[in-house]
Amino acid sequence: MFRKKIARTWPEMKKNKHAYVLMAPYFIIFCTFTVIPVLLSFFLSFTNFNLLETPRFIGWQNYARLFVQDDIFMIALKNTLLFAAITGPISYIACFMFAWLINELPPKLRALLTLVLYAPSISGNTYLIWTLLFAGDSYGYANSFLMKWGFTMEPIQWLQDSRYVLMILILVQLWLSLGTSFLAFIAGLQNVDRTMYEAGSIDGIRNRWQELWFITLPAMRPQLMFGAVIQIASAFSVAEISIYLIGFPSVDYAAHTIVTHLVDYGSIRFEMGYASAIATVLFTIMLTVNLVTQKLLGKVGE
């Protein structure tokens, strides 16, 4: 049976030689720098690898430790889920809404607004500006504004107070989030065939919302899928802005995320096996969310 399948596959592969030739250069590089490291890390998650000794196989021990003994991981898990549940959907919808609104504007204005909305995420580490805006003394813009208008009498330690840090993180992430998918949506919207709208209005589409649901969204399904994957990846793997904005580790671990936990074990304690286990858990969560999202997106326009 298996042999038969191979016997059928081989001529099929030979017939499609050109497909493999076109893909080869990319996939050789992709495997070397992405697939192999990921597989290696999977394997390492079952070992006690610490970069110095040769890795020793310890089975599920890392995972058991993660879920049973590691209280801080639970905080990180809770923060990450909360963070992702807020920023993920909001920024995904915002990306689409703004792309959609901008698309109807005259070209010059559209270009300008695209730039303004996209600029935060394109300009590298400009999010560090927020440290100035939320500076803890009265020189900070947020504090000086609140004090001037009499909301508070003394400066608030925005970035050192465990009540505010996660909120600020969410705000900054939302500010940054009109990025990759936003741009992909804009390009996708411009690809939608204009004649479909005329056909739609003849077929009885009455308002812009019906137009959106029955014509625009289904036509953009490839971009919507793309956007969802990107948004999920970025909502769950937040770390950099937490580290640079709030500090590492954050006060009371209030802005600790799964990835900062991973950075802790991976680049500070050098427990690579444990860090790999954290990565694998995160991967599983993201994968599950992704599958559910893809299912939901499949229903668009029905």
Added chain:
Amino acid sequence: MKLVLKMPKRLNRSWGVDLLLFVLLGGVACFMALPLVFTISNAFKPIDEIFTFPPKLFVRNPTLKNFTDLVGIFSDSWVPFSRYVFNTFFIAIFGTVGHVILASAAAYPLAKLRFPGKKLLFNIVVLSLMFTVYVTQVPNYMIISYLGLINTYWAILLPAFGMTLGLYLMKQFMEQIPDALLEAGKIDGASEYRIYWQIVMPIVRPAWLTLIIFSLQNLWTNGSVTSHKYIYSEQLKTVDYVFGQIANGGLVRTGPVAAVTLLMMIVPITVFIVTQSSIIQTMSTSGLKE
């Protein structure tokens, strides 16, 4: 006839909702622009205005001193500044061109051809997007050093060629191309390579311009992170690495740091403006109609 011409391109619009939506859009745009305005204005503030209380958003007596100070800092470094600039441009341009060509060549079969293993390959690509880079850093370092690429441009370029995002984006765009168009090419006797290069590539131009922006941005802003890890000799480092060094200089250098932040922002934004205008141009003639 005149009446038909005057009709708006898009039907089914009401003024009230239009107004509401655009007020919303305007509000968000202001919020998004605030820190950028702040960066620009800070770069031109004299030192006493940076530390003024209460802080002001806009600059009052603009000065170029922050930028001239920067020149002073650069002239102290023992590798000429132009070398860093060359490295940055070399890596950004070469890395982007390589990535766009390799990724779209791989995306075309995945989107439009049928062959054994197609589904598997694509699933691997999507899965790999779900794995965080932090943990693959160590295996990556091991591979790069095993290949003998440490301290060469290749340590940055090769991984950039194989970025996942580009392939995925390209594949999604190519899926929208009508099959009839490709079949027409095949009937006219074009080989798959020719169809890819002369039919598919021109059609997905909006997508590869988007891809160019991503790739350039990635190489420009993450360049320092990677060059930190794989590149040790000062001659091969990039501009943003140097800028990062200045930014770490602390309070005394607050002025130059503001100037540096502005400079760091300007490059990707300029690239974006240039690419964006050509996206809009191609859009009107994209010819994606069945």
